[in-house]
Amino acid sequence: MSVIFRAARREDVPLIVAMLADDPLGAGREGEPTDQVYLDAFQQIDADPRQELIIAEAGGRVVGTMQITFIPGLSRRGAERALIEAVRVDATTRGQGVGRAMIGWAVGRARARGCRVVQLTSDKSRADAHRFYTSLGFVDSHVGFKLTL
Numbered sequence: 001m002s003v004i005f006r007a008a009r010r011e012d013v014p015l016i017v018a019m020l021a022d023d024p025l026g027a028g029r030e031g032e033p034t035d036q037v038y039l040d041a042f043q044q045i046d047a048d049p050r051q052e053l054i055i056a057e058a059g060g061r062v063v064g065t066m067q068i069t070f071i072p073g074l075s076r077r078g079a080e081r082a083l084i085e086a087v088r089v090d091a092t093t094r095g096q097g098v099g100r101a102m103i104g105w106a107v108g109r110a111r112a113r114g115c116r117v118v119q120l121t122s123d124k125s126r127a128d129a130h131r132f133y134t135s136l137g138f139v140d141s142h143v144g145f146k147l148t149l
Helices: 010-021 024-029 036-047 098-113 127-135
Strands: 004-007 051-058 061-071 081-089 117-120
Touching: 010 024, 010 036, 010 051, 010 061, 010 081, 036 051, 051 098, 061 098, 081 098, 098 117, 098 127
Parallel strands: 081 117
Antiparallel strands: 004 051, 051 061, 061 081
16 A cells, blocks of 8 residues: 655544544543644644654545654753654554554654654553564563653
8 A cells, every 4th residue: 555644734633533532542532523622732733843743645545643753852862762652543444554654654754853762652452553563673672651630
């Protein structure tokens, strides 16, 4: 499947939210895709040069989304790192290489920016995702912690 990547646009927000909600974890976290809170969040992301909300398209259709955050740091000799979050592939195209293309593109994007590390997190319950990321060369080298506020 041929996949192209572009920056998300305001009109993509309902599709993105629908993809975020289309799994057991997301279904409990997300709300109505047209809710103003999502448009407000999109505006903040879009205005921040260290944030990229990405759309994957195939055959003129949105088939995936992810957000990349570029984080400056002092560790690793002042290295910038890329954090990949909210990776989702449309349910109708899963298993067709879209996720692999998305992560490959994100890693290439990070490399082109000069990042020295690409990192991501995945919920402990997502065993299939863990196998997928491991197959791409990612190592589960850290333990992550979250505090819901």
